[in-house]
Amino acid sequence: MNLYLLKYNNYYNRIVKKFNTLAEYLVTPYYNNDVVENVNFNPNDGVDTEQIINSNGKFDYCILADGNNIISRWFILECKRERNGQYRLSLRRDLVVDNYNEIISSPCFIEKATVTNSDPAIFNNENMGFNQIKTSETPIKDETNSAWVVGYVPRDSFTEDTQINATANLKDTADITVDNLTNWDMYQYTTTPFKGDYNSNVDFIGYTNAQHISNGFISEIENVVFGFGVDDAP
Incomplete structure (x- = not known):
């Protein structure tokens, strides 16, 4: 088996990127002919493991393959120097991509996702807050420059929802009017x-x-x- 070292997808990007064939990964700019042939790879628990390599390249992803058959995909979380030209890789399995078909066909609970405009889930309250930028203002003041009218109604005036209409004479209400x-x-x-x-x-x-x-x-x-x-x- 061979371990192909790539500059492909950083674990902290939280992005699902998937190719179906090994040849699609081994292209520029992802692959620069960095490979550990006949590697003695120990998958450990199948989620986290380590691997010693004799290379000082800057990688963030690797693929374990048997010929052209992809065995597993791994994120490189850390590249620690052991000695000159030798590094210890801390690996985390790309579980989503390696089990992609099973995941998308299984029932699951999704907290955040992108939905279409016709999906009723678009109206779900996500309890997210954002800064608001004022872009316009439309005053609703009358000629007195007051933005409100205060009315006092006794609590026992109505027993059900009732619309209250009132008129106010705002014209010629001044005691004295002069042009200057x-x-x-x-x-x-x-x-x-x-x-x-x-x-x-x-x-x-x-x-x-x-x-x-x-x-x-x-x-x-x-x-x-x-x-x-x-x-x-x-």
């Missing part, structure tokens, strides 16, 4: 001090609500103008 800030009646008070009856200059104005008491009755007064600020008395 300088057209506002109170604009003068935003640039010059406001003169009050209390003989002091007031730098700012504001609005508030107040209560007026008369004959024991309380009435509400809205938009009461007041001035505030500190300045020298005239």
Whole structure:
């Protein structure tokens, strides 16, 4: 038997690569005439073994063959130098390829696989997370620039799913509308001090609500103008 040394398929690639004949393996760039003839090969337990070779080539795969008949295929996991020109190979059997026909025709549990677009398994949840890259944004804001509407409904209002419809008048809801800030009646008070009856200059104005008491009755007064600020008395 001969042991053919190849640069063909690294074990850690986790890729199933298979040729049916020895001649298909013994071509460039896989094979460079590196072979151990009449090898005394011990398959050990049929899964893991070692082999001494007199070669210092960089290999990752080897094939044990009897003539043109492939006996077994092996991954080369490690190539350890024993002495000048001699190396010890740590081998792991390519069990999937050597038993390929039996595997693909046997029932099995598959965690990850590639399926066709018509296979219902394409909808299985694989519990995989990925980074998401934002590619676009479509705002759903109204003219108030609010992205939501808040509504309060009592818990006991409905006993079943019910659609709630509401309308909101968003047009002409402002108390005061001007084309330009300088057209506002109170604009003068935003640039010059406001003169009050209390003989002091007031730098700012504001609005508030107040209560007026008369004959024991309380009435509400809205938009009461007041001035505030500190300045020298005239």
